[in-house]
Each structure stands twice: as structure tokens, then as C-alpha cells.
Amino acid sequence: MIGKLDDYLRFNETALSLRSQRQELLASNIANADTPNYKARDIDFSNALQGALMKPMGRATQPQGSLATTAQAHIANGPLDGKTLADGTPVLYRNVAQGAVDGNTVDMDTERTQFADNALRYEAGITMINHQIRNLLAAIQGGQ
Numbered sequence: 001m002i003g004k005l006d007d008y009l010r011f012n013e014t015a016l017s018l019r020s021q022r023q024e025l026l027a028s029n030i031a032n033a034d035t036p037n038y039k040a041r042d043i044d045f046s047n048a049l050q051g052a053l054m055k056p057m058g059r060a061t062q063p064q065g066s067l068a069t070t071a072q073a074h075i076a077n078g079p080l081d082g083k084t085l086a087d088g089t090p091v092l093y094r095n096v097a098q099g100a101v102d103g104n105t106v107d108m109d110t111e112r113t114q115f116a117d118n119a120l121r122y123e124a125g126i127t128m129i130n131h132q133i134r135n136l137l138a139a140i141q142g143g144q
Contacts, residue, residue, distance in 0.1 A: 025091065
């Protein structure tokens, strides 16, 4: 029963988790807009979501340099090298639209647009999970 509930909510849960991590990357880009030689980073959301949904449930093998997990219920972390998110999603560098003299590749217009778009999609994901939970409650209560 619990497994079916997990399956029912898994897509939106995974999407929200990735959106949250992407928002942190975008916020980091905006915060480092004036940092010399900072390279703007992002993830390929659709590939990351597809990869996260394809991962088998259960204990994953731990990559070298990751945090140790002591129980099967713990979330396995990827290597802490800055090249991947905690779940192993690769962090990519954004293509340079217009280079800066100091080597910084953050384009504030692009970052603000991506930040707002991601935030809007995150809110949509929250709305979808709320709708799913309301449907579950209605089913449990017998449609009262």
C-alpha cells in the first residue's frame, strides 16, 4: 500500500527536489555575478528528471568521495566535487552569450529569466502535489 502511494507521488516529489536544487544553482549564479572568473552553472532539467525517475529504488552503490550511509533508508549522496548534485545529476556550465573581461560568464538577464521560470514551475509542482493529496484524502474519506 505504501509503495503504491510512493509511486503515485514520486514524479512530483522528484521534480520538486530537482527544481529546488536548480534554484540553488541559479541563485548562486546571481550571487556571483560580479565574481571574476565565475562560470555560470545549471542542470539539464529534463535529462536530470528522466535519470532520477529511472534510478532503481533501494540501496545505491556509493561513489568514491561520497558521504557514507548507514541504513537503507538514507539518501545516497554523489561525490562532493561540485561537478554533480547530491543525487548524481551532472552540473553543466552555461554557454557564454557575451563574455566579460574578468572571465565571468553570468548573464543577469538569462539568470533572472531562468530563476523566475524555475520558481513558477516549482509552484506549479506544489499545486500538483496538493491536488494529488486532496484526491487521496477524498478517496480515504469516501468522497464526503
